Amino acid sequence: MLPGMMKWYSRRDFVRLSAAGVFAPTLSGWLPVLANAAPQGGKGKARACILLWMDGGPSHKDTFDPKPDSKGAGEFKPIATKVPGVYISEHLPKIAQTLDKGVIVRGMTTPEGAHPRAKYYMHTGYREGQGGIIHPSLGAIVSKEIGDPDSPMPNYVAINSRSYGAGFLGPRHQPLLITDPNRGVEDLKAAVSTQQLQRRLGLLERMERAFYREYDADIIRDHHTTYQRAFQLMSSRQAKAFDLSAEPPSSRSRYGSGRFADGVLMARRLVEVGVPFVEVTLGGWDTHQNNFERVKALSAQIDTPIAALITDLQERGLLDTTLVVWMGEFGRTPHINNRGPNPGRDHYPRAWSTVMWGGGIRAGGTVGKTDKEGATVIDRPVTAQDFLATICELLGIDHTRQNETPTGRPIRIVEKANPFTSLIT
Amino acid sequence: MRYRGVVIAALIAGLVVWLGSQEPVGAQAVLQKKSKKANKKEVAETVLHVKDPTPPAAPAQPLPTVVPAPTVKDPAALARLIDAEVDRRLAQAQIRPSPRSDDAEFLRRVYLDLTGVIPTADKARAFLESTDPNKREKLIDELLADPNHGRRMADIWTAKLFPFDSANRFVPKEPFHAWLAEQFNKNTPWNQLVTELITATGTADENPAVIYFLANRTIDRLTDTTTQHFLGVQLQCAQCHNHPFSSWKQIEYWGFAAFYSKVRADNPKNPKQVPDAPAPGVRELPSRSKQKDFFPEATKIVAPTFLGGPEAKVHPTEPYRPVLARWMTAPDNPFFARAMVNRLWAHLFARGLVMPVDDMLEENVPTHPELLDALARHMATVGGFDQKYLLKAICLSQAYQRTSRPLPENKQDETLYSHMRVKVMTPEQLYDSLAQVVGRAAASGAAGKAAKKAAGRLGGQNARAQFVNFFLAGAEQPSITSYEAGIPQALRLMNASLTNNPALVRSLVGSMATPPAVAIERLYLATLSRRPTATELNDLTAYVRMNGDPATAYSDILWALLNSSEFTMVR
Numbered sequence: 003m004l005p006g007m008m009k010w011y012s013r014r015d016f017v018r019l020s021a022a023g024v025f026a027p028t029l030s031g032w033l034p035v036l037a038n039a040a041p042q043g044g045k046g047k048a049r050a051c052i053l054l055w056m057d058g059g060p061s062h063k064d065t066f067d068p069k070p071d072s073k074g075a076g077e078f079k080p081i082a083t084k085v086p087g088v089y090i091s092e093h094l095p096k097i098a099q100t101l102d103k104g105v106i107v108r109g110m111t112t113p114e115g116a117h118p119r120a121k122y123y124m125h126t127g128y129r130e131g132q133g134g135i136i137h138p139s140l141g142a143i144v145s146k147e148i149g150d151p152d153s154p155m156p157n158y159v160a161i162n163s164r165s166y167g168a169g170f171l172g173p174r175h176q177p178l179l180i181t182d183p184n185r186g187v188e189d190l191k192a193a194v195s196t197q198q199l200q201r202r203l204g205l206l207e208r209m210e211r212a213f214y215r216e217y218d219a220d221i222i223r224d225h226h227t228t229y230q231r232a233f234q235l236m237s238s239r240q241a242k243a244f245d246l247s248a249e250p251p252s253s254r255s256r257y258g259s260g261r262f263a264d265g266v267l268m269a270r271r272l273v274e275v276g277v278p279f280v281e282v283t284l285g286g287w288d289t290h291q292n293n294f295e296r297v298k299a300l301s302a303q304i305d306t307p308i309a310a311l312i313t314d315l316q317e318r319g320l321l322d323t324t325l326v327v328w329m330g331e332f333g334r335t336p337h338i339n340n341r342g343p344n345p346g347r348d349h350y351p352r353a354w355s356t357v358m359w360g361g362g363i364r365a366g367g368t369v370g371k372t373d374k375e376g377a378t379v380i381d382r383p384v385t386a387q388d389f390l391a392t393i394c395e396l397l398g399i400d401h402t403r404q405n406e407t408p409t410g411r412p413i414r415i416v417e418k419a420n421p422f423t424s425l426i427t
Numbered sequence: 428m429r430y431r432g433v434v435i436a437a438l439i440a441g442l443v444v445w446l447g448s449q450e451p452v453g454a455q456a457v458l459q460k461k462s463k464k465a466n467k468k469e470v471a472e473t474v475l476h477v478k479d480p481t482p483p484a485a486p487a488q489p490l491p492t493v494v495p496a497p498t499v500k501d502p503a504a505l506a507r508l509i510d511a512e513v514d515r516r517l518a519q520a521q522i523r524p525s526p527r528s529d530d531a532e533f534l535r536r537v538y539l540d541l542t543g544v545i546p547t548a549d550k551a552r553a554f555l556e557s558t559d560p561n562k563r564e565k566l567i568d569e570l571l572a573d574p575n576h577g578r579r580m581a582d583i584w585t586a587k588l589f590p591f592d593s594a595n596r597f598v599p600k601e602p603f604h605a606w607l608a609e610q611f612n613k614n615t616p617w618n619q620l621v622t623e624l625i626t627a628t629g630t631a632d633e634n635p636a637v638i639y640f641l642a643n644r645t646i647d648r649l650t651d652t653t654t655q656h657f658l659g660v661q662l663q664c665a666q667c668h669n670h671p672f673s674s675w676k677q678i679e680y681w682g683f684a685a686f687y688s689k690v691r692a693d694n695p696k697n698p699k700q701v702p703d704a705p706a707p708g709v710r711e712l713p714s715r716s717k718q719k720d721f722f723p724e725a726t727k728i729v730a731p732t733f734l735g736g737p738e739a740k741v742h743p744t745e746p747y748r749p750v751l752a753r754w755m756t757a758p759d760n761p762f763f764a765r766a767m768v769n770r771l772w773a774h775l776f777a778r779g780l781v782m783p784v785d786d787m788l789e790e791n792v793p794t795h796p797e798l799l800d801a802l803a804r805h806m807a808t809v810g811g812f813d814q815k816y817l818l819k820a821i822c823l824s825q826a827y828q829r830t831s832r833p834l835p836e837n838k839q840d841e842t843l844y845s846h847m848r849v850k851v852m853t854p855e856q857l858y859d860s861l862a863q864v865v866g867r868a869a870a871s872g873a874a875g876k877a878a879k880k881a882a883g884r885l886g887g888q889n890a891r892a893q894f895v896n897f898f899l900a901g902a903e904q905p906s907i908t909s910y911e912a913g914i915p916q917a918l919r920l921m922n923a924s925l926t927n928n929p930a931l932v933r934s935l936v937g938s939m940a941t942p943p944a945v946a947i948e949r950l951y952l953a954t955l956s957r958r959p960t961a962t963e964l965n966d967l968t969a970y971v972r973m974n975g976d977p978a979t980a981y982s983d984i985l986w987a988l989l990n991s992s993e994f995t996m997v998r
Contacts, residue, residue: 118594118596130592131592131645131647131648132723156914172911174913176913178913178914178915179915187915187918188915188918188919189915189918189919189921189922189923190918190922191922192921192922193922193923193924193927194927198979198983201983202983202986202987205967205970205983205984205986205987206986206987206990206991208966209963209987209988209991209993210991210992212960212962212963213991213992213993214992216832217831217832217833217849217998218832218833218838219831219848219849219996220909221849221851221908221909221910221992221996222849222910222992222996224909224910225910225992225995225996226992228910228912228913228914228916228917229917229921229990231914231917232914232917232918232921233921235914235918236918236922409661409783409786
């Protein structure tokens, strides 16, 4: 029996309900179905992934792949990191101190240069619209492959923006969307007192029982299950993870302030209670104009929270089992455009950077390399598929496995991938 | 399907050059792009022709018995035909059907199926009290004439024809929905409606039908939606490879796609970025479209060819789409009428005579082949593709009017219509039904500020779209056969002001001095469109008595009713 269910009824009621056959099918019919699709557990060390999604496409040359001697070098100076010989932008000083626990992937190269299509591509590994299906995003894949189907908590949480959903994997793997981390899960609190809520649930249960007895349809059971799960979340201790006010002020201040910082903190709280995938979005990286002022401000927004997250995870013994990924949909042009007095950089998928920390990777280095201009990958090109497959491997997911669409068409989790896991573990 | 088998081996051999190639990804794509461009010219000039099609192969199985359909338009006769065929199959399978639905069950079902919204308490009471023996037929007529009918059908078709896609951000959806609703309310015959859609030209302002092209801007999307939704054929897998488990070949895909090869669709642009963009709309060009991104990399160049049939006799400078429309909607088209019948059937029964509804392959055998043939033949001839007529006939049938309570002996039956299937409301149905309960409360004088506020959440142009999006939770299409709402949706219905509003209770119940039995009946009629059973009335009256404050007790009952599966389902 699911925890929390007894609260709805007296013991006598429950016995009567079981006899009426309301609960029996719920437990025997629903749980095994999910159990079949349950975690396979692979050899990867990581049990959770936090995706820090930099919406708009961050300029690689002004963040993690500085080219001070190139033509479009820009205004920023490189600084040394904890890893000898690896330099990043001067506006990411705290992150520079965490790179001994991370890897910069400088060989990213992808074919999509328009935001929506590139976002779809980097979330799913497939091109949008191909074959008339919607592919699941990474979070939905993780939810399905290693999520706990019995958890009262959702297995995929998206903070600030949902980006892409479960596609053909269906609504069970849709992200729970948190639009404002300070407000947590909306409508989580009952509108009435606990006693009144219990009376209401009692009335509801009576109605459900009668309806199910007469109509005997699976969907009535599913409705019941969803309400139980919602009620479980309302009364579960883990749901506290959505409440940032429960975080001690000292550790909260460590993350800095702002929506992104709050989201990163919530991600840590969620991973701590077992949520396997959390995506936190920070928008504003589409810097066609005024690139340097904006990237400097954005860097300030990410530097403190990301560094705090890495340190915090390590202090809590979670870094080894938590993979943190920083990425956007593409990089930005190596040259600076001439749009007005405050120019910027345009979309550039041909060569760009992402970063990974934790999750059992052997840290402190780079994968791939761009040329002097930051324009072309000259060593170990990494495709979207290579990158996603590597994340899967670190999480113990077999990326060559096929999932079936509702029409029975098999689709590989990642297709044609050449992961670089062996280079970083 | 009569011409299946016409795929020409030699032709495929000739195509190997392109068919064999796979789409490059990642870095390779970047590297290959240049050389591909150089190739494209040559490819574009190589038009392949289907020559000397071999005669259609004899059907492998004997044709099913021909069931005579009515020779005139007569909904009652058509309903009898449906019942004769459904009953024949039930008798064969020795399955006893469930009895006829009671009035309340029929009332709520037919309201939701035909207009997408539950009846008001007053309407429900009037129908239940009426002793007119023809009241069911009269209600069907009334609902098919209700403007909500067009809205309901437009909801269904907009979801199919206007996909969620990042490219559609600036494409106007509302005018397309309104245009569809108008067509369904006017009862434009289906052949004419589909012709207007697929041959649409002009600007979106003068002809909202062109929005179909703006929302499906590439040739593969157009091909997929056209064949899937209007012909009941899923071709999309054949876009990139010969279908491994059906008989569609890649060449058939591109032969069909070629009918759309001269379309130019100018999409709305972000006005901030492109202030002087051309008016959004659709033109048919004299030659192959040069529009950027219209043809995917995998495109094969094939002459326009009817699906499973011969190459179209059409001069290269002639418009292609009218030729396609004439072929698709011709009375003897092997797909069109069958697809229409199957869709409307599924719309009411939550399963098609062929499943999947939009994949009517030979392999997917109809449950009632003779019935499907007879209905399709009838609708393509004397029935004149009249949708309201077919809907009425089905709603009049005993098969539709059966209760959804299964009998122990027919519980396992899912295909022979021994009992009606319980459906889940679509987000639109749920929204409109909640608005019916909450909105009326706000309109009535008894409503307080809180009721108006709750209704405000259900008011306004965008509120419906937002609610629908929230309840779809990223799914492309609502599912009416499985309950897919998740935790956030349940939390909203449980805890948001929508269902927790004391003023709402007052407006539905009236004075708190109302006798509990009357008050409880009002709540049931407003939400479940039925009277409470004797047991429910007893239980709930006791509940009200036990509770000191009747207003609190009624708000608890209303909360439970709005959160019950009976409310959110179509029984």
